[in-house]
Amino acid sequence: MSNEDDVPITIEFSGGLEILFGDQKKYSLLLPAKDESGAPANVAFLVRHLCDKVMKDPRKELFVLDDTVRPGILVLINEADWELEGEDKYEVQKDDHIMFVSTLHGG
Amino acid sequence: MAPSPCALCHTNRALILRPKDHSKLCKTCFISVFETEIHHTITMNALFKRGEKIAIGASGGKDSTVLASVLKTLNERYDYGLDLILLSIDEGIKGYRDDSLETVKRNAEQYGMDLTILGYDELYGWTMDQVVEQVGKKGNCTYCGVFRRQALDRGAARLGVKHVVTGHNADDVAETVLMNLLRGDLPRLSRTTSIITSTPSASSDPASNTNIKRSKPLKYAYEKEIVLYAHHKHLDYFSTECIYSPEAFRGSARALIKNLERVRPSAILDVVRSGEDMAKLVPGSDEGCGGACSSNVPIAEEEEGGCGSAAGRTVGGDMENMEKQLAQNDTAADNDLEIEITAKSLQKAKQHNRHDSAAVPLANGKKTKKGVTPRKTNKQVMGQCKICGYLSSQEVCKACVLLEGLNKGRPKNKIEVGYEVQDVQQRDQGADGVADVMQRTSIGGD
Structure with a gap:
C-alpha cells in the first residue's frame, strides 16, 4: 500500500481529542504526498485525511467545522503554532510532528 | 514560511503567537511572560497577603493544574510567603472524577502541596452517580453545582483557610459575560467579572461567619495560552468531559467565544473588559464603588468547578443568586454601610421576611429597581440552615432542600443519611460532620 511518494509524519492528539481517535494519542502515518487535485499535501488535506481514514468517532464536527479545524483546537506544527506556519496551507514535510490540542475540555 | 525569531530575545525560533497582541515568542520567553503577567494580576489586584493560607480548587484539569504550577513558581520567585494547598471535590462520578483525582494526587506530589479531597458521598450521602440514577441526566448539573459550592466552602473552612483560588480564565469570564448579556442579566455581571468574590462561610459558629474569599488569578489569561503553557x-x-453533560462540549456561548477568537483574538479580553465596565454602570451593582472598596466584594457566582458545563453555570443560578445576594448584603451591612440601618428599614425587613419566599423568583429584577434599601431589609433573613448549619438565607439551605427531595425518592436508604437529626445535633457542637470526613480523606502531599 505504501507508496514512495508518501510522507511519513507523526500525529498527536491531546486535551481530550484522543477520545475521537480511538483513545490513541500518537499515530505514525504515511500521508499521500499529493492531495486530490495533485497539489502538494498541506494541513487542510491532512485534516481531511484524518477525518476520513483515521477518526473512529462519527462526530466529525467535534474536530472539523466549516472545512477547517474547529475553533478552540490548537494545531502545533513541530511545536510551533500553525498560525506562524501558514495554517492549513502549510505543506506537510517528511518527519513533521503535527499536534492537535483541544482547549475545549474541562477538568 | 520562513521561521520568525522571537520578538523578545530575537534569537530563538518563535513558537507561540500571542492572541492578545499578536506577538511572536519563543518557548522560554513565552513561559516567562505568561508567569510575569499573572504576577502583575496578583500584585495589581492585591489578591494575596503575606502569610496567607490559600487553597487551590484543584480538579486535575488544565486550568487548575496551571494555576497550581504558576502559583508555586511565583510564590518562590517573588517570595509571596503563601502557604499553598490543594482542595479537590470528588463528585462521585465513575470514569470521570476518579481519574482526574489521580492527576491531582500526582500534582500534589509534584508540587509538594498538601491535598484534601472531599467527597459528595461523605458530605451529602449521595454520589453524583446515585443522583443521576434518581433524577436522570437532565438537571443533574444543578445538584452538582449547589453541592460543589458548599463542599469547597466547607472544605476551606475546615482547613482553616479563608481564601480559595480557582482556575477561571479569560475565556470562561468572557463566556459568562456573554451569557449574562444574552439573558439580560446585567446585575450578575459584577459577580462574574470581579476578580475577587466572597462566599458565605460554612462555619457553624456564628462568631466566625466571616466570608471565605475567592479569587481568579488566571482571569486575564487566555485559555489558549494556559494550554500552551501546560504543553x-x-x-x-x-x-475529559463530564459524562453527564455531553452538550457542554458544544455550549453555544463557548463556541461563539472561540469563533470570535479565530477572527479577532483580542475579542476575548475585550469582552472581559467590557463586562467589567458595564458592571460598574449597572445601578445597585456591587461595583458601584468602581471595584475600589474592598469591603464591597461581590458574592461568588456559581461557575466552573469541574464540569465546565454551560448548563451547570446557568441552571439553578437564579435561585442561588437570591441567597448570594442576601449573603452579600450581609457583608455590606457588616462593613461600612452599618449606619444606614434605621428603624424604618428594619420595619421593612420584617415585612419583607413574611413574603420572602414569594419574592425569591423576582429577586434579581427587584434588586436593581429598588436601589439602596433592600440591602438592609434582607439582612434579617440571613441565618443558618437549620439542618446543616451552613450560612443560608432560607431556613433550609439549597443543598439540604435538594437532599430532602432526593432522600424522599430514594428507593432504599442503604447509606445512612440520617443527617436531619445527626447534623442538627452536631451543629450545636460546632461541627457538622465535615471535620471527621475531612480527616479521613485528607492526604498528605509531602
Missing part, C-alpha cells in the same frame, strides 16, 4: 512545561493534567 510547553509538560504539566500533567487530565482532560
Whole structure:
C-alpha cells in the first residue's frame, strides 16, 4: 500500500481529542504526498485525511467545522503554532510532528 | 514560511503567537511572560497577603493544574510567603472524577502541596452517580453545582483557610459575560467579572461567619495560552468531559467565544473588559464603588468547578443568586454601610421576611429597581440552615432542600443519611460532620 511518494509524519492528539481517535494519542502515518487535485499535501488535506481514514468517532464536527479545524483546537506544527506556519496551507514535510490540542475540555 | 525569531530575545525560533497582541515568542520567553503577567494580576489586584493560607480548587484539569504550577513558581520567585494547598471535590462520578483525582494526587506530589479531597458521598450521602440514577441526566448539573459550592466552602473552612483560588480564565469570564448579556442579566455581571468574590462561610459558629474569599488569578489569561503553557512545561493534567453533560462540549456561548477568537483574538479580553465596565454602570451593582472598596466584594457566582458545563453555570443560578445576594448584603451591612440601618428599614425587613419566599423568583429584577434599601431589609433573613448549619438565607439551605427531595425518592436508604437529626445535633457542637470526613480523606502531599 505504501507508496514512495508518501510522507511519513507523526500525529498527536491531546486535551481530550484522543477520545475521537480511538483513545490513541500518537499515530505514525504515511500521508499521500499529493492531495486530490495533485497539489502538494498541506494541513487542510491532512485534516481531511484524518477525518476520513483515521477518526473512529462519527462526530466529525467535534474536530472539523466549516472545512477547517474547529475553533478552540490548537494545531502545533513541530511545536510551533500553525498560525506562524501558514495554517492549513502549510505543506506537510517528511518527519513533521503535527499536534492537535483541544482547549475545549474541562477538568 | 520562513521561521520568525522571537520578538523578545530575537534569537530563538518563535513558537507561540500571542492572541492578545499578536506577538511572536519563543518557548522560554513565552513561559516567562505568561508567569510575569499573572504576577502583575496578583500584585495589581492585591489578591494575596503575606502569610496567607490559600487553597487551590484543584480538579486535575488544565486550568487548575496551571494555576497550581504558576502559583508555586511565583510564590518562590517573588517570595509571596503563601502557604499553598490543594482542595479537590470528588463528585462521585465513575470514569470521570476518579481519574482526574489521580492527576491531582500526582500534582500534589509534584508540587509538594498538601491535598484534601472531599467527597459528595461523605458530605451529602449521595454520589453524583446515585443522583443521576434518581433524577436522570437532565438537571443533574444543578445538584452538582449547589453541592460543589458548599463542599469547597466547607472544605476551606475546615482547613482553616479563608481564601480559595480557582482556575477561571479569560475565556470562561468572557463566556459568562456573554451569557449574562444574552439573558439580560446585567446585575450578575459584577459577580462574574470581579476578580475577587466572597462566599458565605460554612462555619457553624456564628462568631466566625466571616466570608471565605475567592479569587481568579488566571482571569486575564487566555485559555489558549494556559494550554500552551501546560504543553510547553509538560504539566500533567487530565482532560475529559463530564459524562453527564455531553452538550457542554458544544455550549453555544463557548463556541461563539472561540469563533470570535479565530477572527479577532483580542475579542476575548475585550469582552472581559467590557463586562467589567458595564458592571460598574449597572445601578445597585456591587461595583458601584468602581471595584475600589474592598469591603464591597461581590458574592461568588456559581461557575466552573469541574464540569465546565454551560448548563451547570446557568441552571439553578437564579435561585442561588437570591441567597448570594442576601449573603452579600450581609457583608455590606457588616462593613461600612452599618449606619444606614434605621428603624424604618428594619420595619421593612420584617415585612419583607413574611413574603420572602414569594419574592425569591423576582429577586434579581427587584434588586436593581429598588436601589439602596433592600440591602438592609434582607439582612434579617440571613441565618443558618437549620439542618446543616451552613450560612443560608432560607431556613433550609439549597443543598439540604435538594437532599430532602432526593432522600424522599430514594428507593432504599442503604447509606445512612440520617443527617436531619445527626447534623442538627452536631451543629450545636460546632461541627457538622465535615471535620471527621475531612480527616479521613485528607492526604498528605509531602
